[in-house]
Amino acid sequence: MAHFETADLPKTPEVRGPGPAADNPEAPPRKRWWIWGLVVVVAAAGIWYFRTRGIQASNPGGVTATGPGSPAAMNMPDQPLPVVVATARKGDLPVYFNGLGTVTAFNTVTVRSRVDGQIVKINFTEGQFVKEGDSLIEIDPRPFQVQKEQAEGQLAKDQAQLKDAQVDYERYQMLFKEGVIPKQQLDTQQALVGQSEGAIKADAAQIDNAKLQITYSHITAPISGRVGLRLVDIGNIVRATDTNGLVVITQLQPIAVLFSLPQDQLPQVMARMRSGAPMIAEAYDRDNSDKVATGKLLTIDNQIDTTTGTYKLKAVFDNSKNELFPNQFVNMHLLVQTEKNVIIVPTTAVLRGPKGAYVFAVMQDNTVKMHDVTLTHSTGDVTGISAGLTPGEAVVIDGQDKLQNGSKVDPRTSRIGGSGASPGGPAR
Numbered sequence: 001m002a003h004f005e006t007a008d009l010p011k012t013p014e015v016r017g018p019g020p021a022a023d024n025p026e027a028p029p030r031k032r033w034w035i036w037g038l039v040v041v042v043a044a045a046g047i048w049y050f051r052t053r054g055i056q057a058s059n060p061g062g063v064t065a066t067g068p069g070s071p072a073a074m075n076m077p078d079q080p081l082p083v084v085v086a087t088a089r090k091g092d093l094p095v096y097f098n099g100l101g102t103v104t105a106f107n108t109v110t111v112r113s114r115v116d117g118q119i120v121k122i123n124f125t126e127g128q129f130v131k132e133g134d135s136l137i138e139i140d141p142r143p144f145q146v147q148k149e150q151a152e153g154q155l156a157k158d159q160a161q162l163k164d165a166q167v168d169y170e171r172y173q174m175l176f177k178e179g180v181i182p183k184q185q186l187d188t189q190q191a192l193v194g195q196s197e198g199a200i201k202a203d204a205a206q207i208d209n210a211k212l213q214i215t216y217s218h219i220t221a222p223i224s225g226r227v228g229l230r231l232v233d234i235g236n237i238v239r240a241t242d243t244n245g246l247v248v249i250t251q252l253q254p255i256a257v258l259f260s261l262p263q264d265q266l267p268q269v270m271a272r273m274r275s276g277a278p279m280i281a282e283a284y285d286r287d288n289s290d291k292v293a294t295g296k297l298l299t300i301d302n303q304i305d306t307t308t309g310t311y312k313l314k315a316v317f318d319n320s321k322n323e324l325f326p327n328q329f330v331n332m333h334l335l336v337q338t339e340k341n342v343i344i345v346p347t348t349a350v351l352r353g354p355k356g357a358y359v360f361a362v363m364q365d366n367t368v369k370m371h372d373v374t375l376t377h378s379t380g381d382v383t384g385i386s387a388g389l390t391p392g393e394a395v396v397i398d399g400q401d402k403l404q405n406g407s408k409v410d411p412r413t414s415r416i417g418g419s420g421a422s423p424g425g426p427a428r
Contacts (some may be wrong), residue, residue, distance in 0.1 A: 080410040083399035085362055088345045090391040093384040095377045096333040097269070099313070101259030101283070103328040105252065106316070107223050110245035113238040114216040115139060126229050130221045130249065137246055139217040139238065148210030155203035162196030169193050225251040250326050255319040256298070257283060259332040260310040268336050269300065269313070280335040281315035283324065288331040293323045297334060342376055342384040349395040350375065350383050359389065360396040360403050368396060368407050 121138035124130060169189045175181045221227075228248040232238060238246065261269070272279055279297040284290065295317035304311045315332065317324055324330070349359050350373070357375050360368040373388030389395070394411060396403065403409070 080366065080408045081399060081402050082410045082412060083360075083362075083368075083396045083403070085394040085411040085413060086346050086349065086397050088343050088385070088389050088391055088393050088395055090341060091344050093339045093342050093344055093377060093382070094335055094379055095337045095339060096282075096379055097261050097265050097336055099259040099261045099310075099332045099334070101257045101315075101330045101332040103283075103324045103326055103330060104256045104258050105225070105250035105326045106254050106256050107225070107251040108326075109222050109225075109249045111136060111219060111222070111247050111249060112240075112242065112245045113137075113139060113219065114240050115144070115213050116237075116239045117141075117143065117217060118237050119232060119234050122230065122234050124227050124230075124247070126227060128227050129225070130227055131224045132221055134221045135218060136221055136227075137219040139219070141214045141217040144210050144213035144217060148207055148214065151203055151206035151210055155200060155207065158196055158199040158203050162193065162200060165189065165193045165196045219246065221249060223249060223251050224253075225249045252322060252324075252326070253319050254295075254316050255324050255326075257281070257295070257315045257317065257324070257330060257332060258312055259315070259330075260305075260308070260312055261334070263304050263309050263311055265336075266300075266304070266311055269297075269334070272336055273297070273300070281317075282333040282335070283315075283317065284331040284333060286329055286331070292330060293317045293319065339376055339384055342386055343389050343391060344382050344384055345389070345395050346397045347378055347381050347383045349397045351400055359385075360400055361389070362394040362396065362409060362411050366409055366411065368403050368405070368409055370405050 117139040119137055120140050123135045123137065130136070169186075169192075172181060172186045172189045176183065176186045226249065228250065230247050231244055232246050269279070281295050281297050283292045283295070285292055295315050298314045298316045300314075301312040313334070315334075345359065350357050351359065355372060358370050358372050361371050362368055371388050373385045376384035376386050378384070396409070396411075399409075
């Protein structure tokens with residue numbers, strides 16, 4: 001009987017019941033998973049417990065107010081809120097109407113030649129300021145001088161013929177009285193005298209025309225203003241029929257500004273103009289922050305633009321320092337009226353809600369109270385109030401977003417002077 005060694009044969013693994021261990025010998029035991037889950041639940045419960053204790057400690061009275069300014073929302077004690085305040089004052093508030101304007105030269109002249117000829121001299125520098133009558137360009141005058149001399153020669157010839165015709169006419173008169181010649185011959189001689197006199201007048205006109213052409217050959221400035229870039233150089237032949245000019249002159253002193261306003265503001269402007277009082281117009285720069293010049297309203301256009309619902313106005317400025325330049329863009333502020341004895345506060349102090357405009361006033365105990373106010377007009381960074389506020393009250397101009405009635409505040413005065421801002425700024 002054969003003998004077998006059992007040491008070299010593989011051992012059959014022990015078969016266990018169903019489960020992960022039976023399917024996968026390397027899988028961890030089931031009990032490790034629920035232990036980790038228990039740890040997570042306990043940690044979450046601890047976090048919730050300590051957060052609840054922290055909220056109760058910061059809100060011991062059990063206040064459950066919510067909102068951006070509530071202690072629960074800010075997770076901090078009910079401390080005074082820092083705000084910036086300004087003092088309401090009583091004064092006069094100017095009312096401005098605002099519009100966009102374009103600077104326009106008061107007069108613009110395109111200088112053209114009135115005669116044909118060659119340019120022999122240019123007496124100006126581009127960009128130069130010239131006065132009316134200053135010499136600008138000279139055209140060769142010699143052809144016109146020749147015409148003048150020819151006319152003068154013809155005049156001398158016709159004058160001699162006239163003298164001879166007058167002598168003959170005097171003789172014919174004597175002969176006619178003696179009955180030597182007929183009346184027809186006397187009349188014919190009288191007509192010759194008239195023809196010679198007419199020729200002399202024509203010669204004089206030719207001389208005057210030549211003189212005028214010589215004058216036109218010396219082109220002068222028709223107005224005072226600033227000379228632009230020259231359009232024709234020296235040596236060129238110019239003609240009176242040329243469409244292009246020689247140079248453009250713009251009058252800058254005074255200067256005009258054309259601007260537009262909404263048609264709803266027309267009655268107030270017309271009423272002020274009918275009163276005869278001058279209306280102050282102020283020109284501000286493109287940023288609407290710095291005043292460039294001050295002038296007055298000159299006139300209003302005679303119709304409303306139906307496409308934009310606006311009407312045009314023209315203001316005039318002395319422009320003695322050349323602050324304004326043609327085609328410059330400016331913001332125009334037209335002073336329509338001045339409201340007397342109104343309460344003036346910074347515009348940032350005025351808030352608007354469902355019931356209308358209101359402000360937060362700071363009480364003596366450093367709490368705020370909401371005041372409903374009635375507005376008049378806003379000019380620049382200040383606003384006029386006709387009711388709801390008294391002079392001397394401190395109003396909040398910064399930090400209102402966290403306030404409500406009775407909120408405790410830590411007021412700080414505005415560095416820019418509060419409501420003491422200049423009333424001459426742009427209207428809103």
